[in-house]
Amino acid sequence: MNKINKEKFTALSFFLSPMLLMVVLFYLIPLIMTVYISFTQMRNWNVERYLKDFVGLYNYERLFYMFQHDPTFKAVLLTTIVFVGITLIINVFGGLALALATFFISEKPASSFRLLWLLPRMSPIAVYSLVWYYFFHGSEIGTLNSILMKLGVISQPIPWGQTVPWGAWSIIIFVNGLVGVSFGMIVFTSALNQIPRELVIAARVDGASAWEISRKILIPLTKWHFLYVLTWQFLSLLTTYPHIFLLVQWDLVNRDYGTTLALYVFNTAFGRGEQDQGLAAAAAVILSIIGVIGGFVTLKVLQFEKMMKRPRGDF
Amino acid sequence: MKDVETRPSRYEWVIILAILFASLPLILGFSLLVLSSFSKEMVTNLDLKSFHFTLENWINVFQGKLATTGGIRTNILKVTFHTLVVALGVSGVVTFISALAGYSLSRIDFKGRKHMMILLLILHAFPGVALIVGVYLLYRLTFPQSPDLIRLYSFFYVILARAALEIPMSVWLMKGFFDTIPWEFEWSGIIDGASRIKVWWEIMLPLIKPGILAVALFAFLAGWQDIIYVRTFLIDQTLATFIEANIEAEYTHMPLVAAAGTLYLLPTIIFFLTAQQILLQGYSGGIKG
DSSP states (O other): OHHHHHHHHHHHHHHHHHHHHHHIIIIIHHHHHHHHHTTBOOOTTOHHHHTTOBOTTHHHHHHHHHHHHOHHHHHHHHHHHHHHHHHHHHHHHHHHHHHHHHHTSOHHHHHHHHHHHHHHHHSOHHHHHHHHHHHTOSSTTSHHHHHHHHTTSOSSOOOGGGSTTHHHHHHHHHHHHHHHHHHHHHHHHHHHHHSOHHHHHHHHHTTOOHHHHIIIIIHHHTHHHHHHHHHHHHHHHHHOOHHHHHHHHTTSSOTTTTOOHHHHHHHHHHSSSSOOHHHHHHHHHHHHHHHHHHHHHHHHHHTHHHHOOOOSSOO | OOOTTTSOGGGHHHHHHHHHHHHHHHHHHHHHHHHHTTBSSOOTTOOGGGOOBOSHHHHHHHHTBOSTTTTOBOOHHHHHHHHHHHHHHHHHHHHHHHHHHHHHHHHOOOTTHHHHHHHHHHHHHSOGGGGHHHHHHHHHHHOOSSHHHHHHHHHHHHHHHHHHHHHHHHHHHHHHHHHTSOHHHHHHHHHTTOOHHHHIIIIIHHHTHHHHHHHHHHHHHHHHHOOHHHHHHOSSOOHHHHHHHHTTSOGGGHHHHHHHHHHHHHHHHHHHHHOHHHHHHHHHHTTOO
């Protein structure tokens, strides 16, 4: 008995220790360090000078003060709310629409379209940003401007991203929305493919249209996936920023109304000019708390635990 | 499953046209970028008159002449090589770690297994990008003093840190691939007295080669596309930071940046054309729960 246990322990440490080491090094320790920095006056990464310079809750007080009085920070918060809310709706319903649309056409064009919509997710972020940089460019080389000018809708090129707040918001929502739609599309497509085809064929025979089949059969059967995409994308939109980063960096969109809280954390810690890691860390801690709570709520809602089966035939 | 036999095909083209219309900005944006790289002027204004075919941009990119007048010279091959090192490194680390962990989560029952899987899900749902301040402090506290070593260490660190972001999802993906292999395969090995490690290496790994390939491919693309980690930790330039730095190039040199962007996009396109099934299946495989 003891020998078997020892063998099992050896095997488990062989299989799991690299992963656990990575989790400790790049999730656990950074989390502790982020909390730690948020209580110091760390700035400009002057580690030698500020690492032990405790200021208690000062950074959190500053955040709260900015929340009340700083127009820039207020713009960032408002942008975060609008961005997460609208992009989430676009992602969930856009993904569902694409999955349904490709469900009703033949396999060949369907998989070409799915592949095409994967492009935003798979292409290098710098190239993806470059594409939209030219598309929404404020001068006449911008594709959107030249289309509208050719159509005679506008006579002068419009700097879309500097039109606050809705110009800047539309661009970051559009750019991120296209990335997120592919996630919903793939999840919903795999869900639709698991539905027994007899249901669809029977409805067809009874003369139901594509719209009726979608509404009465396909959508109700993909409820779990709907919740999955909704909660997952919510967390991801709240905490990721790589796809907006360059748009702000290149001044394509307005700095205040193009920055979400997650990007604000990054730019405050690593951006141009005065860097304030203490403040950034405090904002990151608040984001992390929302993220972890959201994560637990997600798990409860989706009942992932029930889906985890024990491995069979073990000793 | 499709309802091929019963579906009325006369409405099909309406749907196809609708999707095509929705995809228009996407198609337009990417093709204008590629087209511009072969032209003397940017063609993003949709004006056919500004398209003059030339290979000059590509030649200049490979010769490292950025602004022909400004005298900026960057060895683009070296920059591409840096990007490749990061991508291959991330791919290797992620594949190795998730092949190990995925097997044990799929096949071995142990105390804390369920908690570990929930933890991975939470880490996946809560992207580590928010922790980058802490990740950077760890980097600062551990990096060596000598400048040569720092360059090397920055590669090492950026690979590990970026790989860590991919690990939760990849472990789940790999576990899913192991789950599809019937238990009987490894049972025969265990009865013969082989250890779990030996069974994993000799029986299981050859069986899930397609899964390993999928995870390796995803991790490669993740490392290849990254900009945030690369610009934060890496001392040398990659294609991403190169494009970031050169966007303000003079107007006439914009096609050069477009050529660099197209070069950067190339591996993605190649994977698209050769590994379509892996890409589409891999994504749906990871979320089966």
